[in-house]
Amino acid sequence: MSETQTSIPIGKLLRAENSRFVAGCRVRELETPALGALVKVKLEDQSEIYGLITRILINDDSLVRQLVSGVSIPTEYTADNRYNRNLPVEIHVLTVGYTQNGHISHRLPPRPPLSLDVLHLCNSDELCHFTSLNEQAYLRHILRLLDQPVEELLAAHLRQAKAAHDAANDVNWYSLACQKLITLLRDDYQRLTSVLDVLTDLERE
Amino acid sequence: MEDQTLSTQNPTIGYVISGGLEANLDVRLTVPPQEVQEGAFVVIDSNNWRFYGLVTDLRLTAIDEQYANQLNSQRFAPHLAEYLNKQTLFTDLAVMPVLMKDNGPEVDSPEYATWRHEHTDDPAPMPVKTIPNHHAPVKLADQTDIADIFGEENNKDIFRVGSTREQGHPVCLNLDKFVQRSSGIFGTTGSGKSFLARMILAGLIHADHASTLIFDMHNEYGPDTTSSDTGNSVFGLKGKFTNKVRLVGLGAGTKFGNMPSDFNLEISHSDITTEDVLQLTQILNLKETSATTLDKLENDFHDNWFNAFMQMNVGGVVENEDGKMEPAPDSVAFWARQAGIHPGAAEALRSKLGRLFNRPYLIDAPASNGLKAIITALQDKRHVVLSFGKYDSELDYLLVTNLITRKIRDAWEQSTEDFHSGRSKTEPRPLVVVVEEAHKLLNREMASQTIFSTIAREMRKYYVTLLIIDQRPSQIYDEVMSQLGTRISGSLGDEDDINAVLSGLPGRGGLRGMLSKLQPKEEVLMLGWGVPMPIPIRSRRYDQQFWIDLFGNEQKTKTKEGILKALGMDDDSD
Helix, strand or coil: CCHHHCCEEEEEEEEECCCEEEEEECHHHHHCCCCCCEEEEECCCCCEEEEEEEEEEECCCHHHHHHHHCCCCCHHHHHHHHHHCCCCEEEEEEEEEEEECCEEECCCCCCCCCCCCEEEECCHHHHHHHHHHHHHCCHHHHHCCCCCCHHHHHHHHHHHHHHHHHHCCCCCHHHHHHHHHHHHHCCCHHHHHHHHHHHHHHHHC | CCCCCCCCCCCEEEEEEEEECCCEEEEEECCCHHHCCCCCEEEEEECCEEEEEEEEEEEEEECCHHHHHCCHHHHCCHHHHHHHHHHHEEEEEEEEEEEEEECCCCCCCCHHHHHHHHCCCCCCCEECCCCCCCCCEEEECCHHHHHHHHCCCCCCCEEEEEEECCCCCEEEEEHHHHCCCCEEEECCCCCCHHHHHHHHHHHHHHHCCCEEEEEECCCCCCCCEECCCCCCEECCHHHHCCCCEEEEEECCCCCECCECCCEEECEEHHHCCHHHHHCCHHHHCCCCCHHHHHHHHHHHHHHHHHHHHHHCECCCEEECCCCCEEECCCEHHHHHHHHCCCHHHHHHHHHHCHHHHCCCCEECCCCCCHHHHHHHHHHCCCEEEEECCCCCCHHHHHHHHHHHHHHHHHHHHHHHHHHHHCCCCCCCCCEEEEEECCHHHHEHHHHCCCHHHHHHHHHHHHCEEEEEEECCHHHECHHHHCCCCEEEECCCCCHHHHHHHHCCCCCHHHHHHHHHCCCCCCEEEEEECCCCCCEEEEECCCCHHHHHHHHHHHHHCCHHHHHHHHCCCCCCCC
């Protein structure tokens, strides 16, 4: 991995379970993470847990509710509330795999990461490597989300991953991923056609 | 056991997904449907067993009908639509399993020795009694598979009749088995059945395991002719098997173009029995009383009854001593009165038999005994093509075929009895009687009267079988059709004809569609007892190459004869 390809820390863990976890960050740190991005948490035993960002949540508090209900808000108040508040931005992550002894698996980790573990944004090399393995089995984790617009999440993730793979001259990756999604979803006509509609839109952009 | 370790060389075309013995096997196709046709011969390997089956239907299916109901290529990006179609839209084959074979464990496996000890005979295909596993791979049969089932061409009794439609592998017919039971060649006009019949007859004559008697109603089989479709010359059997084939013309003066007949058949009046006449009841419109009259004639005149009856006149009267008119002594009425028959009935019969009395080939004392010559030739391992020449009416055909065949039945029954009783050490020569326009002889009304239904039913044990050539199998009596061992059919359009060809066979539903879709002049369906499993084939061409292939090395060894023949000094080409 080149120096310019270093993983970028984007937050620290708030809470976690095996299948998903939530990290917090400051608004100033929010420029980097994006919906569908591949992230990882490095554990004390040097193993890593991978996930996809499924949701970025900005919670309210009593102060912001007072401000919102005011007639006008001075600019400095808005900036202060956004950048200096003590409430973190929540980054919700869907666990999609882990490493152990250098081996990447697309199954769920035996244990979740711990609070205050650092969340990193994976670089292009890591993204290409992780998404190429195991016949893209990790995509099945996305499809089990029920409280999310899965089509949009898939489109966001595939767009980023396709760009990384195209840049690495792996032009087949996207086709294989599309075929994998069709295999996983072909018994659910409504869901699959929705996903393909989104992917078609993505390709026509 | 050469094929023990040899798996079919062809690639997998699909896998078994469901089905059963009764309902056929469903096979999901993994190649484009255009690579497989209805009637394709496929093999399915499952554990140690190899199953042989026939594709009887192809169906478009979908994992969900909604995928099929919309045009995916219009809704989605082209490559997404392509992937989607590939994974959700399928073609399923209906495969009728017919045979199976226990190939045993792999030769190099520890179990092989035990299995081989228990199975000392080489494995042979047997009728299917079980089914392959789910997901067993399905392949198109390769040349070895087809040879395993249909035999390997040896230019003698294992005779190539065509090739598979997909890959052109040779498909053979076991002529020995073919002649063991009566057989049929069917097809509409223009379906190529005459060429097919010529080809199989050439194979039979070449193999020389049975004699053939061909009733050649349309002068197609003996002499060389010209194809009505292409205008090309078509070789006859006489020209190619000069010494083996006797060309016989009915009546004096019957010719075959430039080719002379070996002899002409004239039938003595004394050879005609009342049974022969009764078999013409329908065509001569004989009354119920005719049987009694004929019986009396035979009683009174014995073998000479036909001639005696012919000599009687109708209506002749003389004046008696009392001055009254009474029947003349040479009149029918005079004889009838003496015989106790109603004169009117006898005169009516005499009048109706007038059509026979004036047949020029029926004469009182022929110069030679043509009937005996035919039987002798057949017993002497020759083949006879009887051409009807200008006597091609239905009456001629029915009379002559019945009469000759009755003589044959008598001769072969006698030979068989002599052989079985030990009076003769020579086994009777198997004989195939070839009947064209068979429905005229074997329709529901005639079958009970003609000798042919007896042959189809019973003569197998007397070494005589029929080869029926017909375009309307539905007109042939069911009981005769059900006796046909091997059936080879070109395309048939009529539903009744298709049902008739398939009568008494398993898996009729799947074969029915196949028969109606055969390509005229090109394809035929072989089925029945004489072939291990039904199979549609592209029939072998009856052309110059056919004869080169048939004679092959034999002609090379006859260089001298060939040269002599070319010089017109010898005509022996068989």
